[in-house]
Amino acid sequence: MPSDGAQYHPGSQIIPAEAIHTTPLGYDRASIPAGTPLPIPASAELTDQLSRCSEVEVAFHGKLGDTLLALAAVRALTEWLGLSAPPTVRAFGPYAGLITRSGLVTQAPSAASNGRHAVIGDRAAIGEQAEEATMSLVCDPAAPPCWSGDGRAHPDLPARYYLALERRLGVRLPGTPPFAPTLASRPSSFVEQLRSAGWLNGLTIAAITATSWPERKDYTDQRFTELAERIADVQQSNTRLLLVGGKPDGGVNIAVQSPRRNVQVLHLDGVPADHLADLFPHCDLVVGNDTGLTHLAAMTRRRDGGGPPVLGLYARHSHSKWRTGWPHHHAVATDLSHRMHQGDLCPVRDSIASDTDVHMNAITPASLAQLCVDLLNGIRR
Structure with missing residues (x-):
């Protein structure tokens, strides 16, 4: 268990509603059957516009x-649309291929629209897609x-999105x-x-x-390599470390690093x-900072549903909000990150400055190694 100014938070943890700052849903979700109207009013304009749509564009x-x-x-x-008839769903933009893997997409983006459609996505993409849409929904984190x-908090961002839309639509959804x-x-x-090269x-x-904010979120190649060395020593196993980096020059760079004790290191920079x-x-x-590729690792599973434990490292932002909610997606968080979690705050949105400058170095490889060994051996859940 990390002890140098950081704490472990398992993905399976259920957080009591009274433990953190929350907004009550306003209904007992567990007692309401799927497809049943909620005891709070739906957004009439939203449901009226969406009820005219048979297609969804994801952008x-x-x-x-x-x-x-x-x-x-x-x-x-x-x-919600499927409660009446299954909608046609297409995905657009740079992430269309990944979105298709979710099973939510039913048709290729090249297919022509045959009816009224809703667009859902981020603000930049909707600005390009919404001109001919019946309704647009902006996803703002x-x-x-x-x-x-039901006595519990739902802090992860997917739960926030899902339940927010459920409340606005006024129907208990099946999820x-x-x-x-x-x-x-x-x-x-x-x-x-x-x-075939032996890396797996x-x-x-x-x-x-890889991160868009390296001065705050990058755990660094050096710390990850030390972490892998410590894990290899405990496990008494030759270990392969895949260091997944961004695109500093806009391209893909794959390079083998000189072996470190019983750890072989491969740099994968800019891999799509x-x-x-x-x-x-x-x-x-998989161990990573609070970034999109770590979320991707937690959401991507084999077709049999299996996959590795994923451990996110959080220095400033809430460790509970910026997670997928899946039980195999764990977190190690600094005290500041935990305070953001407890108060449902954001250091950027709320302009909160840390009173220390420790950030990622509060999570030492030595304290992290035993936790990783436990996850590898199925001890911590």
């Missing part, structure tokens, strides 16, 4: 993590509060936690090349260093998210 152009966590809103919308109901859909991995020549033999750890979605489920453990 996201923003950050990968924001997009993936917002797919719960897409799920809620399509489930700052908007939905942390809901509570239950976790509300984030999973993305199916696929057979991949990229994965087979790594396997034995103990394989993927560590994500589609390839990584096929790779992550074949690893034994």
Whole structure:
């Protein structure tokens, strides 16, 4: 268990409603059958406009993590429309391929629209798609509060989106936690090349260093390498460490690093998210900062539903909000991150400055290693 100014928060943890700042749902969700009207009024304008739609266009152009966590809103919308008749769903934009893996998409984007349609996505994408739409729904991660109901809090962003739309639509939708859909991995020549080169033999750890905010969120190659060395020592196993980085030069760079003790290191910089979605489920453990690729690792599973535990490292933002809600998606968080969780705050949105400058270095490789070993051995859930 991390002890150097950081705490472990398991993905299976149920948080009591009274433990953190929440907004009550206003109804006892567990006692209401799916498809039943809620005891609070629906948004009449929203439901009237959407009831005219038989098609949905999903369009996201923003950050990968924001997009993936917002797919719960897409799920809620399509489930509501499906109470009358299954809608036609198409995905557009740079993440269309990943979104298709969720099972929410029913038709290729090239197919022509045959009727009234709703657009759901982020603000930038909707501006391009909404001109001919009957209705547009913007997914803003700052908007939905942390809901509570049935005695528990629902802090993860997918739950916030799903329940917010359920309340506005005025009908108990069929979903239950976790509300984030999973993305199916696929057979991949990229994965087979790594396997044939021995990178998926034995103990394989993927560590994500890619981030849009490196000075705050990057755990660094050096710390991840030390972490892998400590894990290898405890497990007494030759370990493969896949260091997943961003695109500093706009391209893909794959390079082998000189071995470190009993750890072999492979740098995967700029590898497309589609390839990584096929790779992550074949690893034994994924560790990463609070970033879109870590969320991707948590949402991507093999077709049999299996996959590795995923451990997110949180320095400033809420460790509970910026997670998928899946029980295999865990967190190690600093005290500041936990305070953001408890008060449902955001250091950027609410302009909250830390009174210390520790950030990621509060989570030491030494304190993190035993936790990772426990996750690898199925001890912590």
